Amino acid sequence: xxxxxxxxxxxxxxxxxxxxxxxxxxxxxxxxxxxxxxxxxxxxxxxxxxxxxxxxxxxxxxxxxxxxxxxxxxxxxxxxxxxxxxxxxxxxxxxxxxxxxxxxxxxxxxxxxxxxxxxxxxxxxxxxxxxxxxxxxxxxxxxxxxxxxxxxxxxxxxxxxxxxxxxxxxxxxxxxxxxxxxxxxxxxxxxxxxxxxxxxxxxxxxxxxxxxxxxxxxxxxxxxxxxxxxxxxxxxxxxxxxxxxxxxxxxxxxxxxxxxxxxxxxxxxxxxxxxxxxxxxxxxxxxxxxxxxxxxxxxxxxxxxxxxxxxxxxxxxxxxxxxxxxxxxxxxxxxxxxxxxxxxxxxxxxxxxxxxxxxxxxxxxxxxxxxxxxxxxxxxxxxxxxxxxxxxxxxxxxxxxxxxxxxxxxxxxxxxxxxxxxxxxxxxxxxxxxxxxxxxxxxxxxxxxxxxxxxxxxxxxxxxxxxxxxxxxxxxxxxxxxxxxxxxxxxxxxxxxxxxxxxxxxxxxxxxxxxxxxxxxxxxxxxxxxxxxxxxxxxxxxxxxxxxxxxxxxxxxxxxxxxxxxxxxxxxxxxxxxxxxxxxxxxxxxxxxxxxxxxxxxxxxxxxxxxxxxxxxxxxxxxxxxxxxxxxxxxxxxxxxxxxxxxxxxxxxxxxxxxxxxxxxxxxxxxxxxxxxxxxxxxxxxxxxxxxxxxxxxxxxxxxxxxxxxxxxxxxxxxxxxxxxxxxxxxxxxxxxxxxxxxxxxxxxxxxxxxxxxxxxxxxxxxxxxxxxxxxxxxxxxxxxxxx
Amino acid sequence: xxxxxxxxxxxxxxxxxxxxxxxxxxxxxxxxxxxxxxxxxxxxxxxxxxxxxxxxxxxxxxxxxxxxxxxxxxxxxxxxxxxxxxxxxxxxxxxxxxxxxxxxxxxxxxxxxxxxxxxxxxxxxxxxxxxxxxxxxxxxxxxxxxxxxxxxxxxxxxx
Numbered sequence: 001x002x003x004x005x006x007x008x009x010x011x012x013x014x015x016x017x018x019x020x021x022x023x024x025x026x027x028x029x030x031x032x033x034x035x036x037x038x039x040x041x042x043x044x045x046x047x048x049x050x051x052x053x054x055x056x057x058x059x060x061x062x063x064x065x066x067x068x069x070x071x072x073x074x075x076x077x078x079x080x081x082x083x084x085x086x087x088x089x090x091x092x093x094x095x096x097x098x099x100x101x102x103x104x105x106x107x108x109x110x111x112x113x114x115x116x117x118x119x120x121x122x123x124x125x126x127x128x129x130x131x132x133x134x135x136x137x138x139x140x141x142x143x144x145x146x147x148x149x150x151x152x153x154x155x156x157x158x159x160x161x162x163x164x165x166x167x168x169x170x171x172x173x174x175x176x177x178x179x180x181x182x183x184x185x186x187x188x189x190x191x192x193x194x195x196x197x198x199x200x201x202x203x204x205x206x207x208x209x210x211x212x213x214x215x216x217x218x219x220x221x222x223x224x225x226x227x228x229x230x231x232x233x234x235x236x237x238x239x240x241x242x243x244x245x246x247x248x249x250x251x252x253x254x255x256x257x258x259x260x261x262x263x264x265x266x267x268x269x270x271x272x273x274x275x276x277x278x279x280x281x282x283x284x285x286x287x288x289x290x291x292x293x294x295x296x297x298x299x300x301x302x303x304x305x306x307x308x309x310x311x312x313x314x315x316x317x318x319x320x321x322x323x324x325x326x327x328x329x330x331x332x333x334x335x336x337x338x339x340x341x342x343x344x345x346x347x348x349x350x351x352x353x354x355x356x357x358x359x360x361x362x363x364x365x366x367x368x369x370x371x372x373x374x375x376x377x378x379x380x381x382x383x384x385x386x387x388x389x390x391x392x393x394x395x396x397x398x399x400x401x402x403x404x405x406x407x408x409x410x411x412x413x414x415x416x417x418x419x420x421x422x423x424x425x426x427x428x429x430x431x432x433x434x435x436x437x438x439x440x441x442x443x444x445x446x447x448x449x450x451x452x453x454x455x456x457x458x459x460x461x462x463x464x465x466x467x468x469x470x471x472x473x474x475x476x477x478x479x480x481x482x483x484x485x486x487x488x489x490x491x492x493x494x495x496x497x498x499x500x501x502x503x504x505x506x507x508x509x510x511x512x513x514x515x516x517x518x519x520x521x522x523x524x525x526x527x528x529x530x531x532x533x534x535x536x537x538x539x540x541x542x543x544x545x546x547x548x549x550x551x552x553x554x555x556x557x558x559x560x561x562x563x564x565x566x567x568x569x570x571x572x573x574x575x576x577x578x579x580x581x582x583x584x585x586x587x588x589x590x591x592x593x594x595x596x597x598x599x600x601x602x603x604x605x606x607x608x609x610x611x612x613x614x615x616x617x618x619x620x621x622x623x624x625x626x627x628x629x630x631x632x633x634x635x636x637x638x639x640x641x642x643x644x645x646x647x648x649x650x651x652x653x654x655x656x657x658x659x660x661x662x663x664x665x666x667x668x669x670x671x672x673x674x675x676x677x678x679x680x681x682x683x684x685x686x687x688x689x690x691x692x693x694x695x696x697x698x699x700x701x702x703x704x705x706x707x708x709x710x711x712x713x714x715x716x717x718x719x720x721x722x723x724x725x726x727x728x729x730x731x732x733x734x735x736x737x738x739x740x741x742x743x744x745x746x747x748x749x750x751x752x753x754x755x756x757x758x759x760x761x762x763x764x765x766x767x768x769x770x771x772x773x774x775x776x777x778x779x780x781x782x783x784x785x786x787x788x
Numbered sequence: 789x790x791x792x793x794x795x796x797x798x799x800x801x802x803x804x805x806x807x808x809x810x811x812x813x814x815x816x817x818x819x820x821x822x823x824x825x826x827x828x829x830x831x832x833x834x835x836x837x838x839x840x841x842x843x844x845x846x847x848x849x850x851x852x853x854x855x856x857x858x859x860x861x862x863x864x865x866x867x868x869x870x871x872x873x874x875x876x877x878x879x880x881x882x883x884x885x886x887x888x889x890x891x892x893x894x895x896x897x898x899x900x901x902x903x904x905x906x907x908x909x910x911x912x913x914x915x916x917x918x919x920x921x922x923x924x925x926x927x928x929x930x931x932x933x934x935x936x937x938x939x940x941x942x943x944x945x946x947x
Contacts, residue, residue, distance in 0.1 A: 015880040018888025019872060019895065021822015021862035028821035121805070201826045201834060201889040201923050253824070253889030254923050286827035508887030508924045678883045678929055685926025709831035709921070717917035717927040722910075747926075 004528075005521030006738075009674035012513040014506075023251045026205035026222050031279040034207070035064055037269060038123035039282070040113040040130055041291065042105040045141070045363040045702020046152070049103055051133035052113055060129060062122030064276060067114040067268070069100040075271065078262055078327070079236040081228075082334040083479040084164050084359070092164035092359070095155040097327040097366075099237065099264045099271075105134070106154055106326035107363050108704055109291025111264055116272055116280055139363040139702035143300060143321040146360050154326055154361040163324050163333065163359035168341040172416060176354040179315035183306035187389035192774045193377045195298035195323065195696040197712060198370045200507075202253020203284035204293065208269030210277060216244045219270045223249040224259045224505050225545020228482070230537050232262040232330070238271055242537075245270075249535040252507035256686070257369040258293045259507065260547050261330035265292070290707045295696055296370020298323035299336060303381045305350075305389055313348055313404045318355040318381060326361060329368035333359065338478045339374030339466070345415035346382045347426045347462050347640060348404040353416050363702045369547065371686055371748040375465045383461040383753035388771065391764065397757070398439065401462050402430060412734075419466060421638045423731035424666060430462060432726055433642035433664035445646070445659075446765065454648040456659070457762025461643050463750035466636035467742035468733075469548030473632075485632035486550065487541035488559040490519070490566050492625035494611035496604035498523075498530045500562075503543010504555030505534050509679070509744065511551060514672045518556060518738065522563050524589040525603055541628055549742030552671060553637050553733070560737045561629035569621060574606045576617040637733045637741040641665035643684070645754040649762045654783025656692055656759055661751070662724045668732040668741035676743045681723045683747020689715035690748075691755035695776050713776070791855045795820065796864030804851045810844075811835045813851035814861060822862040822892050826921065833920030836893035837861045843900035845919065862892035865899065875899055875937040882942070884933030886924035893920050898934045907938050 004010040017023050054066040077096040084092045096102070101110045113130055117123035140146045140154060146161040154161055167173060180186055207220040217240055223229050226247040233247075234240040252259060265282050272280040284292065299320050306315040322336035336357045344353050372379075386404075390397040405426040406413045414420045434440070442458050449456035469475075472483040487503040498519060504511060516530035533539055543555065567587055574592035575582035584595045593600040609616055610625040646659045663680055670676050693713035697705045706712040732739030752775060759777050763770050763786055770785045792801040795818060802817040814820045814837070823846060826834035835846040838860040865873055872880065875898050885891040894917070901908060901916040908916070913934050914927070922930060932942045 011880050012883065012885075014888070015885060016872070018885055018891050019862075019876040019879055020866050021820070021892055023822070023888050025821075025824070025889065027825075028815075121807070199923055200887070201832060201921060202824070202887065203826065251888065253826075254887040256923070283825075286829065286832070510886070674883050678886060678925060681926040681928040682886060682924045683926075685928075686923070688926075708829045709827050710829050714831075714921050714923070715926075716921065717914040717931060720927050722931075723926060723928050 004517055004526065006517055006671050008517060008672065010513055010517055010527065010672055012510050014510065014512045025202055025251045025253055026207060026220050027283050029207055029220050031207065031209055034279040034281050035116050035118060035276065036120040036123050037114050037116045037272065037280050037282045038120060038127050039111045040115065040127045041288065042101065042108055042110045042112055044105060044134065044136060045108050045139035046137040047105045047134040048137060049101060049105060049112065050135055053131040054113065057115060057126040057129040060122065060126040062118040063126045064116045064118065067100065067272065069098060069102045072099050075099060076237045078264060078267065079232050080328040080333065081232070081330045081481050083481065084166055084333040084337050085479065086164040087167040087170060092333055093158045093162070094328060095158055099267050107365050108702055109365055114268055116276065141362055141364060141698050141700055141702050143323055143360040143362060146362050147358065154363055161361045163361055166337050166357045168355050169353065169417060172352055173354045176315045176317050176352045179352050180304055180306045180317055183314055184309040185307045185393065187305045187385055187392055189385045189388055189772055190302045191381060191384060191772060193297045193299040193301065193380055194690060194694070194775045196296045196370055196690055196694050197290055197696050198256040198258035198293060198296055199714060200254030200256055200259065203286055203289045204259065204263065204265065205283045206266045206269045207279060207281040208273035209279045210273040212277065216246065217270050217274055218246045218248065219266055220248045220250065221266050222252050222259055224252065224255040224507055224547055226505065226535060226537050227503060227542050228545055229262050229266060233267050233270065237267045246538045249505060255507040256371045257296065257373055257547060261294050261368055287708055290712065291365060291704055294329040294366050294368035295325065296367065297377060298367050299377045301381050303385045305385045307389060311393060311395060311400060311403060313350040315352040316344060316350050318344065320355065320357045322357055322359045323364065323367050324359050324361055325364045325366035327366050329366035332366060332368040334480070335369050335374040340378050342417050342419050343375050343378035343464060343466060344382060345417050346379065347406060347464050349406055351416060364698055371683065372745045375745065376749045376752065379461065379463045379749050380753050383463070384756060387757045398430065398434060398460060402427060419636060422635060422734045424638060424640050425729060425731050426462060426640060428729040429640060429642045429664045429666050432729055433644050433662055436664060436724055436726055437644040437660065437662035439644065449648050455651055455762040455766040456646065456648050457758045457765060458644065458646050459754050459757025459761050461750050461753040461757065463746065464638055464640045465745060465749050467549035467639055467745065468553035468633050468637040469550045470636060471633050482544065484544055485630050486554040486558045487543040487628065487630045488555065488562045489541050489626065489628040490559065490562040492566055492607050494608050496529065496607045499533055500530060500559055501533045501540040502555050502559060503540055503545065504551040505546040507546070509546065509551060510672065510675045514552065514675055515556065515559060517671055518559060519563050522567065523603060524587065549744040552738065552740050553736055553742045554631060554633055556738055556740065557736045558629045558631035561631050562627045565627035565629065566625060569625060570606050572621055573609055573616065574601055577601060577606065577609060577615060634735040639665060639667050639741040639743065639746050641746060641750060643750040643754040645758040647755065647758040647762055649759060649782060651766065651786065654779040654786060656777055656782060658688055658721045658755065661721055664726045664729060665743065665746055666729040666731055667727055667743045668730055669739040670727060671740065673727065676727060677725045679743045680725045680747045683745060684723050684751045685715055685720045686748045687751025688720055688755055691752040691775050691777060693719060693776050789852060791852055793854050793857045793859055795859045796861060806850065806852060808851045809847050810849040810851045810854050811846035814846060820861050820863050824889055824892060826889065831921065833893040833897060834890050836896040836920065838896060838900065843897055862895060865895060875902070878933040878937035882929050882933040882936055884925065884930045890920060890922045894922065894930055898937065901934065902938055907940060910935060
């Protein structure tokens with residue numbers, strides 16, 4: 001293995017530019033003659049638009065043009081990429097999602113008008129002079145109230161606020177009901193998965209440009225998947241064919257899901273640049289981000305777990321209300337359904353599972369995928385209800401889990417919720433984590449805390465996730481309107497250096513470092529000889545981008561397949577040059593050798609011959625050394641792991657401090673352990689944020705109360721402990737060439753229930769048992785629960 | 789109005805409005821885009837720079853207030869030969885950054901901390917980062933990098 005091959009903690013090459021201020025983020029790009037747009041956004045949640053008077057604003061200094069919905073009459077709505085079929089077999093209700101508000105305002109933050117001016121300050125000043133004639137309407141914010149008969153409708157043209165009522169697995173419903181009716185014990189829990197704002201540190205930016213000379217448009221945007229944006233915006237919104245549209249997502253400052261989606265601002269600047277024949281730029285403020293980036297989570301769930309007399313799980317039944325917000329964001333319908341219902345088996349052998357998910361329109365910002373997307377919601381309800389069952393039955397939560405685990409010898413394991421886990425070893429991660437966290441020694445630490453006047457608790461969770469999204473033929477059957485393969489072009493240059501053009505996109509994951517490790521390992525050259533190109537539709541093959549922990553599992557696999565083609569062709573060239581059969585050629589440490597002989601050629605000798613084909617089998621193969629592969633996975637990957645959290649609760653204030661956090665994950669094979677550990681720690685930081693701090697809250701009128709960092713509690717350095725991470729348990733994925741499972745979301749999926757279980761444990765040990773506290777476990781909520 | 793200041797050792801001047809923020813002067817007029825804007829309430833710290841040796845969020849200051857000042861940004865933090873400074877190198881060695889957006893502010897905050905407190909405790913590092921948000925790392929490796937940059941022994945990443 002070369003020193004920077006698979007398994008090496010290679011330092012990240014991209015760090016150099018980020019550490020010296022030379023990153024190139026979208027907002028760092030400015031074009032000649034660039035205009036700026038300021039969006040006038042709704043400050044009420046629900047209103048009829050009777051008029052927009054732009055006359056005064058249009059005459060203000062620097063104003064180039066003011067746009068309203070009327071200017072977008074010939075433009076499509078923002079498309080939804082996933083159609084869910086309801087329990088009756090009918091398609092979901094799918095309202096139009098206009099670029100600028102049409103007729104009605106449906107959430108605070110919706111764009112009502114757009115002012116393009118020479119400077120941003122001029123655009124802002126002019127927006128203040130626009131007069132809106134609005135007829136206020138009552139807002140519908142609470143999901144259950146939105147479902148009641150006679151509720152105010154978010155969309156007048158829909159039959160109700162119910163987007164869909166989805167049943168899964170519908171054929172199991174009666175058997176689940178019966179098993180619960182006959183169970184020796186049923187544990188019931190009602191819980192909220194709190195609404196979150198993803199908050200990547202880089203706010204969204206969109207810069208549209210138009211080129212006269214070839215009638216082409218370019219969009220620079222903060223996206224996790226530029227090809228997806230090009231397809232959605234070009235084909236469905238603006239009617240620009242792909243060959244006339246380029247989308248560039250350069251350095252992107254974090255995504256976490258919310259930069260997957262196609263947003264109105266992207267379509268606007270592309271449209272306006274073409275209309276005005278000059279570049280138009282929008283840079284989101286953080287205040288705008290809170291009311292325009294798609295939010296995450298926001299589920300209200302009732303979960304029931306049935307057990308027999310021997311504490312075996314016999315059935316699970318769930319009812320979830322899932323908030324869609326005012327419009328369907330790009331992948332919103334898939335999150336509470338296929339990314340959620342299919343994970344409800346968790347790590348367990350529960351034979352019967354049924355869930356009903358009711359997706360609801362409300363006068364709030366659209367909700368879509370946020371790190372984990374559906375899988376954290378499934379894990380939270382499952383790992384909370386299992387923990388509660390253990391407390392009700394008086395058994396150790398770790399042992400109740402162990403008893404019900406899918407055993408190592410049962411893989412591949414088909415769950416009752418339509419997926420087949422390929423590999424796993426749940427007892428191994430459980431035991432590793434129990435050991436690392438010194439679970440057995442907890443009593444002494446609890447005693448020490450008690451001596452300090454603190455209540456100590458320990459909580460664990462054992463998660464599963466489905467990553468590597470996804471097999472196209474499967475997700476197509478489930479309603480996806482896209483294929484979910486990934487692509488790579490491997491271009492070997494004449495002197496042996498390699499450029500890999502990938503459809504994956506890095507916005508913090510370190511692909512520029514980890515992807516070359518794989519290619520370098522396969523060929524036996526130094527990783528510094530391999531460069532990664534990503535984020536520009538003009539120079540990468542059509543790819544689906546980065547989300548769902550899919551980059552190495554799907555994008556990495558495409559790169560492996562393309563590199564395999566390269567090696568096969570290079571061996572043919574080498575065979576010709578060495579006068580041997582290509583079947584006898586071995587490639588090791590960057591040299592081609594005829595097996596059993598000392599005849600060999602260096603990598604660079606063969607790559608040069610490919611481009612200078614003087615001594616070359618031109619009758620058999622073409623010159624050149626460049627190959628493309630599209631990889632469509634055969635199955636999801638199934639990372640799993642155990643997380644253990646210890647907390648101290650201050651009995652006087654209810655404040656929770658996370659004392660320690662231990663993670664033992666099974667990600668299959670690992671390319672760069674340093675990067676993997678960083679991904680887990682970051683995900684856990686976000687999970688601790690969800691469990692203890694973060695809460696996106698609306699008032700009854702639809703005003704966002706937590707609309708800035710003054711009110712939305714982001715985790716800070718003092719809120720997160722050191723996080724011990726172990727990845728020694730490795731059951732490689734069986735169906736991708738690298739045996740990798742993906743690690744990007746695990747931390748955010750597994751950690752919230754571990755934190756909540758620890759707080760519940762602390763209160764129970766202190767003689768103040770409570771069934772549940774909804775996240776975030778703020779001091780006020782914990783104190784109230786303790787003193788109720 | 790026209791203002792003049794020294795940025796990373798070089799005299800810089802430009803026309804600004806009274807409402808122009810220091811960060812706008814640095815990014816939009818001087819083209820020093822390493823200093824980032826992550827919020828509009830002076831909470832995130834991505835715009836942290838040094839003004840006359842003190843750590844300042846450059847979104848909290850009007851450009852005109854920095855008239856005549858010595859300003860250092862992330863572009864001025866590398867060694868004279870262009871190699872990474874001790875703090876920058878520690879961030880790379882300990883994987884103290886992912887997306888890189890908060891990183892300039894983190895490095896500037898770390899430099900200010902270590903200037904005043906050359907061997908901080910872990911708790912002091914975490915307390916000092918109160919005004920700098922990171923969404924990627926969970927802070928674990930940022931704290932480790934700053935402790936390492938102070939010369940204190942910490943475990944190397946992924947060992």
